[in-house]
Amino acid sequence: MDYVAHFTREVTAFEAAARTAARADAAPAVPSCPGWVATDLILHLGRVHRFLVRVIGGRLQEEPSLEDDWAWLELPGECADWLPPAHAPQDAAVPSGLAGWFGAGAAQLREQFLTAGPDEPVWTWSTDHSVGFWQRMQAIEAAVHRRDADNAVGPAQPINAELAADAVGQTFKVMAPMRRAYAQAPPGQGERFLFRRTDGDGTWLVRFDGADIEVSPGGPGDVEISGTASDLMLFLWQRTGAERLGVRGDESLLGRYFVLVPPL
Numbered sequence: 001m002d003y004v005a006h007f008t009r010e011v012t013a014f015e016a017a018a019r020t021a022a023r024a025d026a027a028p029a030v031p032s033c034p035g036w037v038a039t040d041l042i043l044h045l046g047r048v049h050r051f052l053v054r055v056i057g058g059r060l061q062e063e064p065s066l067e068d069d070w071a072w073l074e075l076p077g078e079c080a081d082w083l084p085p086a087h088a089p090q091d092a093a094v095p096s097g098l099a100g101w102f103g104a105g106a107a108q109l110r111e112q113f114l115t116a117g118p119d120e121p122v123w124t125w126s127t128d129h130s131v132g133f134w135q136r137m138q139a140i141e142a143a144v145h146r147r148d149a150d151n152a153v154g155p156a157q158p159i160n161a162e163l164a165a166d167a168v169g170q171t172f173k174v175m176a177p178m179r180r181a182y183a184q185a186p187p188g189q190g191e192r193f194l195f196r197r198t199d200g201d202g203t204w205l206v207r208f209d210g211a212d213i214e215v216s217p218g219g220p221g222d223v224e225i226s227g228t229a230s231d232l233m234l235f236l237w238q239r240t241g242a243e244r245l246g247v248r249g250d251e252s253l254l255g256r257y258f259v260l261v262p263p264l
Contacts, residue, residue: 003115003135006163010142011049011106013157017149018042018099027094028152032239038152039095041077043103045145047073047083049105054133056112060123076101109138126174137174140167144237164229165202168195171236172206172215176261180211183262187211191253191260194221198246199228208260223249235255238263 021028021038030036036044038050050073054064066072070080076097082088118132126133143159150156159167179185188208195204203218226246227235232238242254 001162001166003132003139004110006139006160007113007135008110010105010139010146011110011159012089014045014142014146015103015106016150017146017153018094018102020153021149022075022094022096022099024153025093026091027088030148030152032148034067035086035106037088037090038149039082039092039098040085041065041145041152042094042098042149043075043079043083043088044085044100045142046102046105048138048141049102049109050074052138053105053112053197055109055122056109056116056131056134056235057136059116061121061129063123063125074101094233106142113138123180128174136166136170139163140170143167144234144239147234147239158228158230159233161199161229162231165200167233168197168202168204168236169215171233172204172213176213179264180213180262182264185260185262188213188260191256192219192221192223193253193257194218194224195232196224196226197229197232198226202229203242221249223251223253224256 018038027037027039030038030041033041048106054060068085073080077095079095079098113131113135116131118130118135120131121129122131122134123129124133140163143163147159187210191208193206195206197203205216205219205221207214224247225232227244231240231244235242235245238258247254
């Protein structure tokens with residue numbers, strides 16, 4: 001899969017939504033990120049991009065320490081006072097130049113992705129210490145936040161089906177173990193969740209056994225959740241509820257899933 005192409009498409013669409021948000025008298029609220037306005041969302045993803053420019057550009061093998069004053073981000077105006085996210089004024093417009101600042105950082109990261117080989121070693125928070133990990137992770141994160149931005153300014157477009165299906169598998173094999181460890185989630189008790197894609201091939205049987213997550217291509221589940229690749233991905237990222245999905249079996253386990261895989 002060409003993750004750089006997916007990343008490029010999604011950050012381009014995100015920047016377009018950011019520029020739309022900047023034309024409003026006050027930064028629009030982001031419904032899928034409670035407590036955030038568009039300014040917070042732009043600052044968050046732009047900060048991630050510039051952080052990774054440092055990691056990949058320097059081929060860093062350890063997590064870099066960051067200055068508390070955020071000077072390295074080269075933020076426009078007063079924005080440094082609004083980090084971490086959820087601190088931007090709710091009644092003020094998106095600052096002039098912030099969308100352009102985002103676009104410049106995204107372009108820098110894209111250039112790093114194109115310059116570095118996907119197998120080159122760099123620091124990551126995963127067991128996969130490669131540039132390829134960040135290419136995949138940032139294509140997925142850009143897609144999620146592009147939809148957040150769409151939600152803030154108008155109708156939200158679905159996630160590309162190819163990328164969304166890949167993100168479903170990545171959730172179980174990469175994101176869920178990290179989220180469980182970070183949140184000290186309770187041990188699994190053998191719960192089985194079958195996720196079934198309705199707009200193409202793809203089934204994922206996920207079983208929680210103690211601290212382990214077992215993923216297989218299919219089989220009987222205690223509850224079956226079906227939907228398009230985009231809707232499954234957005235459900236797993238807690239951007240949409242089960243009302244957009246088909247559910248069969250023990251529906252009470254839907255809430256249990258997010259106990260076992262807490263949001264970050």
